[in-house]
Amino acid sequence: MPGDKKRFVIIGGGPGGTACATHAARLGADVTVIEKDIVGGAAHLLDCIPSKAMIATGSVMADMKSASEMGLFNVDAGLDFEALRKRISGIEDRLEGSMTQLLTSQGVKVIEGTGRMLSETLVEATAKDGSTTQIEADVIVLSTGSRPRVPDWAPVDGERVLTTRHAYPPPELPKHLIVIGSGVTGVEFVHMFQSFGCEVSLIVSRQQVLPEKDPEVAGVLEQSFLDRGVNLLIGARAESIEKSDDTVRVNCSDGRIAEGSHVLLAIGSIPNTDNIGLENTSVDHEWGYVKVDHNCLSSVSNIYAAGDISGKLPVASVATAQGRKIAEHAMGLHKGPHRHIDYEKAASAIFTNPEIADVGVAEADAFAEGRKIRVTKVPFASSAKALINNDSRGFVKVVSDPATGVVIGGSIVGRHAAELISVLALAVTAGLTVSDLAESLFVHPALSEVLSEAAE
Numbered sequence: 001m002p003g004d005k006k007r008f009v010i011i012g013g014g015p016g017g018t019a020c021a022t023h024a025a026r027l028g029a030d031v032t033v034i035e036k037d038i039v040g041g042a043a044h045l046l047d048c049i050p051s052k053a054m055i056a057t058g059s060v061m062a063d064m065k066s067a068s069e070m071g072l073f074n075v076d077a078g079l080d081f082e083a084l085r086k087r088i089s090g091i092e093d094r095l096e097g098s099m100t101q102l103l104t105s106q107g108v109k110v111i112e113g114t115g116r117m118l119s120e121t122l123v124e125a126t127a128k129d130g131s132t133t134q135i136e137a138d139v140i141v142l143s144t145g146s147r148p149r150v151p152d153w154a155p156v157d158g159e160r161v162l163t164t165r166h167a168y169p170p171p172e173l174p175k176h177l178i179v180i181g182s183g184v185t186g187v188e189f190v191h192m193f194q195s196f197g198c199e200v201s202l203i204v205s206r207q208q209v210l211p212e213k214d215p216e217v218a219g220v221l222e223q224s225f226l227d228r229g230v231n232l233l234i235g236a237r238a239e240s241i242e243k244s245d246d247t248v249r250v251n252c253s254d255g256r257i258a259e260g261s262h263v264l265l266a267i268g269s270i271p272n273t274d275n276i277g278l279e280n281t282s283v284d285h286e287w288g289y290v291k292v293d294h295n296c297l298s299s300v301s302n303i304y305a306a307g308d309i310s311g312k313l314p315v316a317s318v319a320t321a322q323g324r325k326i327a328e329h330a331m332g333l334h335k336g337p338h339r340h341i342d343y344e345k346a347a348s349a350i351f352t353n354p355e356i357a358d359v360g361v362a363e364a365d366a367f368a369e370g371r372k373i374r375v376t377k378v379p380f381a382s383s384a385k386a387l388i389n390n391d392s393r394g395f396v397k398v399v400s401d402p403a404t405g406v407v408i409g410g411s412i413v414g415r416h417a418a419e420l421i422s423v424l425a426l427a428v429t430a431g432l433t434v435s436d437l438a439e440s441l442f443v444h445p446a447l448s449e450v451l452s453e454a455a456e
């Protein structure tokens, strides 16, 4: 009976919200998604997809530059900035269209507007023209994502001083881009704009790029940046930005100055929870993040949070997994014991050149904790496929438990690392052993052969 259906109201239609919507609808719920900008979320419009689309274009350019090594001649490529812009918006339109179609085909109602909780069971959507709709909810899912953090000292104007939200693509191709922040987002920007031929400086506040990563892994990227002529300011903390007609200067606390044409801030994000009506509920939150348990349930028994605002690993795959888990839990599927999301086992990748990907326990962390591990490492230089690809940089590292042989983690640096890590992610989640990997009959010649070699 339609009237008996559980009513889900989901605020925010990014990966977390849409995964929850389609799954809950399939499980028989009556689902409404309120989205203020684009179905698919920041992930589609502003973050993952446009960044990877631009990186893909840059990679083709880089491959063309080394085409002579593949036996080709007269191959060269210049960047058509307008064509790139069109390509990105074409991908976004297609993804938004297919996501909207998926939602409507499942009977999910999509309301264009800004959602806000008026109480623990009532949500209001305000459309762009100011008109409002109130919707009763049995289950409320908050999945409003995050936005770039902008410190007081950064005069962001969207033209010369940019955040990640202005960069896909930026209003003009920078002559000399200064990237502030050397985490995952920052290094992807360095790679992207350097491959388009821009001069790039990177301000690294700590002693290595990718401070959270295994130093050996980060070291490969740092060396590649140096080889490509990126100007690295290691151990420099930006503290002010000055703009003049055609230059920007970033002043660092130790007196160093970086001067360029544009600045891009990549120094983290903050959750979009300031205007969603948390104050009208007793949902617990800290620093703007909604506190959730292992079912993504907040302190209120019918209000859940998925994605970046849950304060867990801020990647789209985690948001999607959380959305699905919420649908199952709220629909009562998890009465008995079940597998919770294990954030420690989430694979992640950095789309630089070479790519970097990892999963589970990192070698450096295990040593720091005094944990006994076995580490095996095989370079791609030993792989026939890497030679065929004309790219034998990097390695595969498999981390296992020496007592049981169970694979507990791994890192891959090299071409297609983001795809290859899935094999190790599966091994880590399923509790496979190094023998399982070593005895798997992979394709030859393929880069994946290095995985089974590293597991021997």
Ligand SMILES: Cc1cc2nc3c(=O)[nH]c(=O)nc-3n(C[C@H](O)[C@H](O)[C@H](O)COP(=O)(O)OP(=O)(O)OC[C@H]3O[C@@H](n4cnc5c(N)ncnc54)[C@H](O)[C@@H]3O)c2cc1C
Pocket (backbone or CB within 6 Å): 011, 012, 013, 014, 015, 016, 017, 034, 035, 036, 037, 038, 039, 040, 041, 042, 043, 044, 046, 047, 048, 049, 051, 052, 113, 114, 115, 116, 143, 144, 145, 146, 164, 185, 272, 275, 276, 306, 307, 308, 309, 313, 314, 315, 316, 317, 319
């Ligand atoms: C530059 C960059 C690159 C990234 N690349 C990757 C990558 O390659 N792979 C990866 O896995 N992750 C990547 N991420 C992270 C990823 O984008 C986020 O983790 C993911 O988007 C989080 O999904 P979400 O559902 O929480 O929120 P979002 O995708 O941010 O979606 C939230 C949605 O809620 C809407 N919304 C907000 N407030 C309201 C409201 N009050 N009412 C209605 N709607 C509202 C927003 O318009 C938005 O559409 C990247 C992040 C950045 C910044």
